[in-house]
Amino acid sequence: MSEYAGGTWAPVGLYAGTLGRVARRLARHDPILMIAALVLVLVVLGVVLAPLLAPYHPNQIDLTATYQGPSTMHLFGTDALGRDIFSRVLYGGRAPLLGSALIVLIATGSGVVLATTAVWLGGGIDSFLSRAFDIGFAFPGLLLAILAVGVFGTGLVAPVCALAVAYTPYIARTTRSVALRERTKPYVEACSVQGLSGLAICLRHILPNVFPFVMVQATVSFGYAMIDLASLSFLGLGVQPPGSDWGLMVSEGQPAILAHHPEESLFAGLAIVLTVIAVVMVGERRGALLASEAR
Secondary structure (H helix, E strand, C coil): CCHHHHCCCHHHHHHHHHHHHHHHHHHHHCHHHHHHHHHHHHHHHHHHCHHHHCCCCCCCCCHHHCCCCCCCCCCCCECCCCCEHHHHHHHHCHHHHHHHHHHHHHHHHHHHHHHHHHHHHCHHHHHHHHHHHHHHHHCCHHHHHHHHHHHHCCCCHHHHHHHHHHHHHHHHHHHHHHHHHHHCCHHHHHHHHCCCCHHHHHHHHHHHHHHHHHHHHHHHHHHHHHHHHHHHHHCCCCCCCCCCCHHHHHHHCHHHHHCCCCHHHHHHHHHHHHHHHHHHHHHHHHHHHHHHHHC
16 A cells, blocks of 8 residues: 555545545535635735745845836836835735734634623623714724824834724624524524533533524625735835735835836735735635525
8 A cells, every 4th residue: 555545645645535525525615716716715825825925025125227128037017126025025925914914813802802891791781882982983093093102103013903892792792693693593592401511511511503604794894904904004104124025015015006017006006905815715705605605
């Protein structure tokens, strides 16, 4: 028997076979979701493997090769300082992807805890938290991030923390609506009769049923968080030069557009658009699938 079939590589083969079956099923039933997921995977792999894929260091300056068009030496051309745009696009996805992931992670954790607490305790606590969520909806997240940058300075930490606070009400609203429906189901009362505590019921039964719907909202919020972070970098309030960031690259490439060299802004902008569309499509298609299953 070969090593692949029965030895070291057997788990790898099994995992690859499972992914293949899932991909074929998605291609048959939802090709749009399949394409969006494929684009997202390619973007993430490109960013993660940037040190291996990038032909140049993102900050390597070559003043003899400024504003070159796409070629075999520079796939996306070069910028005003002769830096390779393809390398900067690969490295430039690190800050928005990591920042958006942190925003969604913090907002999801806090939103789920607050919403589940409100639903389980009910009464005045539920009313108070619901009003707090409504107030959060009325305050623009981007404005809160700008205020945080004004107080704590530019960079990635302040916008991420501010946007995580701003996105918490959106996650909490989804969690509360689904958890409230689960709270009224007979199995919750049956668990209470059996002597399970409220914490145990929430952790073992309510949250697992709420989790798929929360993940849909979190996925969509990831795309919006990327737009907000890119906007802050474009305004000069996020990642600072000479760092590479998609939003910052769009801003830095603007003067070159008038000189008929739109490559930097164009490719960085395309990276933002494709990633956001892929993330939002994955979330929305997954949400539509859950809604159809619920019916």
